[in-house]
Amino acid sequence: MPLFKGLGVPMDKEKIIMHVRGILEAIGEDPDREGLRDTPARVAGMYQEVFASIHLSNEEIARQLDVTFVDELELEEMHEDLVLMKDIGFFSYCEHHIALMYNMKATVAYVPKSKVIGLSKVARAVDMVGKRLQLQERIGSDIAHVLSLILDTEDVAVVVEAEHSCMTTRGIRKPGTRTLTTTFRGRFKTDPDLKNKFYALYK
Ligand SMILES: [Zn+2]
Structure with missing residues (x-):
């Protein structure tokens, strides 16, 4: 699954307004009737919010979130341990229909190497990856990619339900x-014990 490459250009709100108006006309609606008059602008505002990460690459998301804390004393003990964060809720839109993917949950696990990261940052990474036109499989590989960049480890696992x-x-x-x-990367792919440990915690 190829990773998402950011476009690097901001959204054109006026263009969205113009085209949503055109879609309303094309489906047989009257874009000037009272209930629809402000709809193109509302849709444009919503798109700015729900597609806020389209212009960002995974590297840029990782850079924005790269605030990790390392506790030297604890790190030695936790070195071999699995860190798992379960049922992180988010949403996204499928790129085949621009349709909502909902009741989405991501479960993320990694084996800490030199860095650990707080739940809020992982949740933020999941959220940002979702704010693009997506495919469910690519959401998993994008989350794994962002986390492997932040955590400096290839040992990352992601399960997405939606x-x-x-x-x-x-x-x-x-x-x-x-x-x-x-999505299993690094040792999650090669070490059956680690994979089993993941599934035991995931259930
Ligand atoms: Zn679809």
């Missing part, structure tokens, strides 16, 4: 269908 509104509200229409994707 419901996709493009599947639950249209097409096959199976509400409640959850998609689960896993």
Whole structure:
């Protein structure tokens, strides 16, 4: 799964407004009726928020979050230990339909090498990766990439669970269908004991 490359350009709010108005016309609506008059501007404002990371690369996200704390005394003991953060809630939009992916949860684990990171920073990384047009598989690999850059370790595991509104509200229409994707890197890929330990904690 190729990683996301940031575009480096800010969003064009006026262009979004113009095109949302065009979509309203194209679906047979009257963009000037009272309920819709402010909709293009509202959608543009929402896009600025929910797609706030489109212009950022994974490296830039890692740089923004790179505040780690290391406790020299504890680090020796924790060296072989697994750090796992479970059920971090977030959302994203699928790039195939620009449709919401919801009830999303990420579980993240790593083996600390020289750095550890607080839950709020991990949650922030997950949140930022979600604020792009995404694929569920790429969300997992992007989160793993950002964390491996911040933590300076390849030993990272990410499980993402989600419901996709493009599947639950249209097409096959199976509400409640959850998609689960896993990303295992470094020793999580090569060491079955570590992987088993992860699954035991994940359950
Ligand atoms: Zn979709």
